[in-house]
Amino acid sequence: MAENREVTIYDIARHLNISAATVSRGLNNNPAVSKNTRKKITEAAQKLGYQSNTFASSLRSKSTHTLGVLVPRLNSHFMSSVLAGMEKAANKHGYNLIIAQSLEEAENEKQNADTMFNKRVDGLLISLAYDTSNLNHLEPFFKRNIPVVFFDRVQSHTSSISVVINNYEAAYKITSHLIDQGCRRIMHIGGNVLRNVYKDRFEGYRQALKDHDLPFQEKWHLVTALSEEDGTAAANHILGFPASKRPDAVFCANDTSAVYCMMALKAAGFRIPEDIAFAGFNNDPISKVIEPNLTTVDYSGETMGNTAVTNLINHLKGISNLYSTNSITLRANLIIRASSLKKVAGSKK
Amino acid sequence: MAENREVTIYDIARHLNISAATVSRGLNNNPAVSKNTRKKITEAAQKLGYQSNTFASSLRSKSTHTLGVLVPRLNSHFMSSVLAGMEKAANKHGYNLIIAQSLEEAENEKQNADTMFNKRVDGLLISLAYDTSNLNHLEPFFKRNIPVVFFDRVQSHTSSISVVINNYEAAYKITSHLIDQGCRRIMHIGGNVLRNVYKDRFEGYRQALKDHDLPFQEKWHLVTALSEEDGTAAANHILGFPASKRPDAVFCANDTSAVYCMMALKAAGFRIPEDIAFAGFNNDPISKVIEPNLTTVDYSGETMGNTAVTNLINHLKGISNLYSTNSITLRANLIIRASSLKKVAGSKK
Incomplete structure (x- = not known):
């Protein structure tokens, strides 16, 4: 059989010495064809490399x-x-x-x-x-x-x-949890607020602060691409604050930025959560490996x-x-x- | 325009009051149609929701x-x-x-x-x-x-x-590195040897032991699905050895099993690498987060x-x-x- 020529139902018919109409019915699993013949047809189709014409049938069905x-x-x-x-x-x-x-x-x-x-x-x-x-x-x-x-x-x-x-609610809950743990100066590392996920997380965070009579400061809201590098840069941003004005918690819009920020602050001698508490978002594999393990939002x-x-x-x-x-x-x-x-x-x- | 009816070149032609042939040529970017008209045709096609017939052309071109x-x-x-x-x-x-x-x-x-x-x-x-x-x-x-x-x-x-x-070579190198660090009883957590990647990693490991005159023991080769749970189970397997017969290093065929084995052994009081050294495979994000950071094979x-x-x-x-x-x-x-x-x-x- 020529390798590049399309195998048709006629080839299968010739191979089995039956009619093309029978082959067609057999391939469509028509009970008018005996079970045994249907099996023979399917096997021959496979052996010869027959390809059902999905395209042509797509053109007909529009699907x-x-x-x-x-x-x-x-x-x-x-x-x-x-x-x-x-x-x-x-x-x-x-x-x-x-x-x-x-x-x-x-x-x-x-x-x-x-x-x-x-x-x-x-x-x-x-x-x-x-x-x-x-x-x-x-x-x-x-x-x-x-x-x-x-x-x-x-x-x-x-x-x-x-x-x-519900990104808003999840962010509200996680921020409230940080407040409940005694945190008062909570920073947010977020993403572009043009995207609902980041806008809602930011607003949930801000509303939780408001409902607990805590101030919000613009410099506590970093908008980044939430990469590893952005997490490390956020740590440097935190180290830039005078000690008395440093945040005592960070809520990050993803786990990657949280983990890299934590690692840089740990290297700088910070104790987590004593000096600064952390919360992330996503429940990525790294959140269960970082020490201490990261509080986060499970997001299936x-x-x-x-x-x-x-x-x-x-x-x-x-x-x-x-x-x-x-x-x-x-x-x-x-x-x-x-x-x-x-x-x-x-x-x- | 009816929402579900297919938009044809005739609709575009009627809309622009030009011939269907011109529309067809315009859509194919034929220079016989003026640039300005081609632009008008493209815009009208988009506005009306014209869909080029990829299927029909696939049937023709067989691609x-x-x-x-x-x-x-x-x-x-x-x-x-x-x-x-x-x-x-x-x-x-x-x-x-x-x-x-x-x-x-x-x-x-x-x-x-x-x-x-x-x-x-x-x-x-x-x-x-x-x-x-x-x-x-x-x-x-x-x-x-x-x-x-x-x-x-x-x-x-x-x-x-x-x-x-070259899985064999990478495994050979990483095992040799462990030997060079003074490890003598090196265990391997691997996958199904039916698959080349796991077979080659296992063989690279075994050859490195052989070339350094170190013994290989069957009980040092665990075949698992390399999941988080398998990593934890491997730690329990290691804890089951009498202290004098425990491996002093583990080479894992992926980072996940290495990291979860490390975490369980750390929790049991082992110091890494002093009591037991570790190496993984893949350079997954978790390998840079686990403490101490995991030696591994970068695999792009x-x-x-x-x-x-x-x-x-x-x-x-x-x-x-x-x-x-x-x-x-x-x-x-x-x-x-x-x-x-x-x-x-x-x-x-």
């Missing part, structure tokens, strides 16, 4: 059974958990995922969205880039009624749904990915209507560990 | 510009770095990635491979599941000359290429992903021939940190 996934960066612990959850749900329902990353740039996000649109994905799952300022690049999807599900970094839109955690990427895809597929199958819901809020739990337990640390002395 | 990526698990630090590297390279050349995970099961891997085959990916990138024992499930690809690139967990095949690091997932995709695309474009090369071996560097520096730790006392 590709493919979902587009657009994320800021693929290589983060959180995002890889999201993808794992999405893939499980998609696979279970016979859908495939096409992935692309914006590398945090709106321009890449636009290009990737165009590609997904032209690849005719049945739906789009998107978490917005750091600097995306509007949703014009998604208009083609909205216009054609191709469902869009925002997750994690979302922006409200009438023709879409958002899957999120896997559940978020699974929920986003399941809702999208249910909409595509007509089981539920995506547009009737504005957002789905998932549970996020405060995980209290030694980095913030000032009272316990104090009583041990 | 989907889509690559299949099959991995054991999406949610590991290493694999998310690989995907990030793959996406960058694919995006640059106008290719998309369809992803699926086997969850370490051969049966899932087979099903995913079938799906990718029927989705008509232009090429397949695969890292094998924990228990995959043969390549029969890839025969359809080999038969149809659809290029297959193995990466990380590979198996040699005449019609494919493998992208790997991003480079591996980028290399695998670039070679695959060059083959598809006819720039180079994949089948003329058997394997590509990437650089892996030993990163020596405090967890193995017994001599330094000893001299500090």
Whole structure:
């Protein structure tokens, strides 16, 4: 058999010495064909390298059974958990995922969205880039009624749904916990407030301070990209304060910045949590390895990915209507560990 | 305009009051159409929600510009770095990635491979599941000359290429380093030796012992899934030895098992590296956070992903021939940190 020629049902028919119509029915698992013959047909198809024509059938059905996934960066612990959850749900329902990353740039996000649109994905799952300022690049999807599900970094839109955690509440709770532990000068290392996740975490933090009659100072709010380097730089920022004006706690919008800030302050002789307490966000693997272990917010990427895809597929199958819901809020739990337990640390002395 | 009806070039033509032929030429960026008109056509296409027919053109060209990526698990630090590297390279050349995970099961891997085959990916990138024992499930690809690139967990095949690091050499070097630091009873926490990565790491370790006239004992080789729990269990295994027969070093096939074994032994009062030295593999984020920092092998997932995709695309474009090369071996560097520096730790006392 020539290696590059397409194998057709006629080849299978010739191979088995039966009619092409029988082969076609057998491949479609039609009970009019005996079980034994169906088995022979399937085996011959596999042996000869027959490829069912998904494309042609996509053209007919107008459905590709493919979902587009657009994320800021693929290589983060959180995002890889999201993808794992999405893939499980998609696979279970016979859908495939096409992935692309914006590398945090709106321009890449636009290009990737165009590609997904032209690849005719049945739906789009998107978490917005750091600097995306509007949703014009998604208009083609909205216009054609191709469902869009925002997750994690979302922006409200009438023709879409958002899957999120309550970032405001989680930040409010974790800040209140720090206050409850006796902290009074609490700093926040946050991200770009253009993105809901960072805006909400900042506002939850600020409201907790306000509700406990604690002052907020602009210089206690650092806006960074929350990288390892940003965590180390934040430590230097803290070391720059006169000793009497230093924060006694830091709430960081992710674990990476918290851990690197902690490591730099520990190296400078600070005791954690006695001199300065710490809280992060995400429950990344590093939060369980840093000493003392980091208080954080458990944020299940896997559940978020699974929920986003399941809702999208249910909409595509007509089981539920995506547009009737504005957002789905998932549970996020405060995980209290030694980095913030000032009272316990104090009583041990 | 009806929301669900497909927008055609005739709609654009009517909208601009020009001929459909001009619209078609304009969309294909044909210089016979004035720049100004081309711009108007593109804008109208976007405004009306025109979708170029990638499918129909795929059927014509027999190319989907889509690559299949099959991995054991999406949610590991290493694999998310690989995907990030793959996406960058694919995006640059106008290719998309369809992803699926086997969850370490051969049966899932087979099903995913079938799906990718029927989705008509232009090429397949695969890292094998924990228990995959043969390549029969890839025969359809080999038969149809659809290029297959193995990466990380590979198996040699005449019609494919493998992208790997030299696991044997890295393990040999890291074990020799432990011996050089004065360790004589070196244990190995490894993975399933059916997979090249774990087999080669084990053999590199064993050869280093042999070349230094050190004994190897079967009970010093634990085969595990290298999870957090397996690391903790390995610590209990070590605690089960009589004090005089305990290993004085552990070389783990990944950082996760090393870090969790270290944490359990630290909790039991062991000093690292004085009582027991440690080395891992992967250079995961946790390796820089554990105290003392973990000696490990730097293993760039991003480079591996980028290399695998670039070679695959060059083959598809006819720039180079994949089948003329058997394997590509990437650089892996030993990163020596405090967890193995017994001599330094000893001299500090």
